[in-house]
Amino acid sequence: xxxxxxxxxxxxxxxxxxxxxxxxxxxxxxxxxxxxxxxxxxxxxxxxxxxxxxxxxxxxxxxxxxxxxxxxxxxxxxxxxxxxxxxxxxxxxxxxxxxxxxxxxxxxxxxxxxxxxxxxxxxxxxxxxxxxxxxxxxxxxxxxxxxxxxxxxxxxxxxxxxxxxxxxxxxxxxxxxxxxxxxxxxxxxxxxxxxxxxxxxxxxxxxxxxxxxxxxxxxxxxxxxxxxxxxxxxxxxxxxxxxxxxxxxxxxxxxxxxxxxxxxxxxxxxxxxxxxxxxxxxxxxxxxxxxxxxxxxxxxxxxxxxxxxxxxxxxxxxxxxxxxxxxxxxxxxxxxxxxxxxxxxxxxxxxxxxxxxxxxxxxxxxxxx
Ligand SMILES: *Cc1c(COP(=O)(O)O)cnc(C)c1O
Numbered sequence: 001x002x003x004x005x006x007x008x009x010x011x012x013x014x015x016x017x018x019x020x021x022x023x024x025x026x027x028x029x030x031x032x033x034x035x036x037x038x039x040x041x042x043x044x045x046x047x048x049x050x051x052x053x054x055x056x057x058x059x060x061x062x063x064x065x066x067x068x069x070x071x072x073x074x075x076x077x078x079x080x081x082x083x084x085x086x087x088x089x090x091x092x093x094x095x096x097x098x099x100x101x102x103x104x105x106x107x108x109x110x111x112x113x114x115x116x117x118x119x120x121x122x123x124x125x126x127x128x129x130x131x132x133x134x135x136x137x138x139x140x141x142x143x144x145x146x147x148x149x150x151x152x153x154x155x156x157x158x159x160x161x162x163x164x165x166x167x168x169x170x171x172x173x174x175x176x177x178x179x180x181x182x183x184x185x186x187x188x189x190x191x192x193x194x195x196x197x198x199x200x201x202x203x204x205x206x207x208x209x210x211x212x213x214x215x216x217x218x219x220x221x222x223x224x225x226x227x228x229x230x231x232x233x234x235x236x237x238x239x240x241x242x243x244x245x246x247x248x249x250x251x252x253x254x255x256x257x258x259x260x261x262x263x264x265x266x267x268x269x270x271x272x273x274x275x276x277x278x279x280x281x282x283x284x285x286x287x288x289x290x291x292x293x294x295x296x297x298x299x300x301x302x303x304x305x306x307x308x309x310x311x312x313x314x315x316x317x318x319x320x321x322x323x324x325x326x327x328x329x330x331x332x333x334x335x336x337x338x339x340x341x342x343x344x345x346x347x348x349x350x351x352x353x354x355x356x357x358x359x360x361x362x363x364x365x366x367x368x369x
Pocket of ligand 1: 023078103176200
């Protein structure tokens with residue numbers, strides 16, 4: 001095979017737009033390097049050690065209660081959402097779903113698909129006060145996307161956890177777009193199942209999703225029949241005891257996960273969260289110069305959602321940034337298409353990277369107003 005032509009790009013991925021999207025996110029060099037290597041065989045002790053180490057570190061980073069376990073799925077985040085619904089909720093079970101946008105709607109759709117009876121709760125704030133939820137009928141579980149990525153709202157997981165504890169609800173949290181960028185604590189926030197995936201705050205390529213199961217979630221698996229073949233949690237848990245998965249795992253991404261978790265362990269999760277927070281604040285400090293307003297009062301560190309205040313369409317700004325500046329921010333779909341676009345702060349980004357977007361927006365508004 002002839003060698004691949006040298007890329008003229010000085011940054012990996014520079015042949016594409018520079019991304020500020022909520023997945024994929026810019027990936028650190030040491031993670032990209034692992035992706036360039038031959039994936040190893042995985043049915044052996046060496047690979048089992050990788051999986052077991054990843055499990056222990058994820059349990060520590062989420063402060064999971066003793067006895068918690070992790071299921072590793074070769075899937076995008078939605079695969080883990082569906083797997084959680086199938087394994088933790090029986091048909092006809094009742095669930096409250098916080099539906100504040102596209103990802104809340106996805107939980108609604110998944111539940112309905114699996115014949116779970118859904119009571120939707122459409123929030124108008126971050127649910128720090130859960131009073132409105134008191135009117136919800138009896139249920140077995142509450143499902144929430146900790147950060148509703150379509151609108152940039154970060155919900156108050158402590159308040160929701162307390163509500164779940166009071167009502168004895170299984171607290172199922174999709175933390176995909178806030179894990180590693182915003183504080184999270186399964187024990188303090190009474191979270192029973194935590195859904196995460198590789199390509200947001202973890203800053204790995206897409207294709208690996210995980211569900212951290214606390215003791216209460218593990219307990220409610222037991223009496224049930226196998227609800228799926230590929231997504232059957234008990235099978236993953238049994239094989240996982242020896243560091244294996246029932247089917248071929250996302251081998252390379254797991255090696256990348258191991259390296260990433262080791263790196264975060266070295267500096268500390270708090271430092272990683274603080275780094276993202278500083279970056280978000282740095283970007284947000286520039287916003288007053290543009291005819292843009294924050295789309296949410298409850299934003300995570302992970303992302304800034306913006307609304308044009310001068311009548312321009314959000315989707316047009318996204319297109320201009322892409323075509324004129326080779327910068328990719330995230331558009332929205334549906335009703336939010338014209339109203340909101342999003343800038344992610346996840347992954348390998350520095351103030352200098354944020355400056356590229358800031359300068360582009362300065363130029364865009366300066367040259368076309
Ligand atoms: C990105 C994301 C997901 C997963 O979406 P996939 O396209 O399946 O990876 C799920 N929930 C939230 C809140 C997300 O931001």
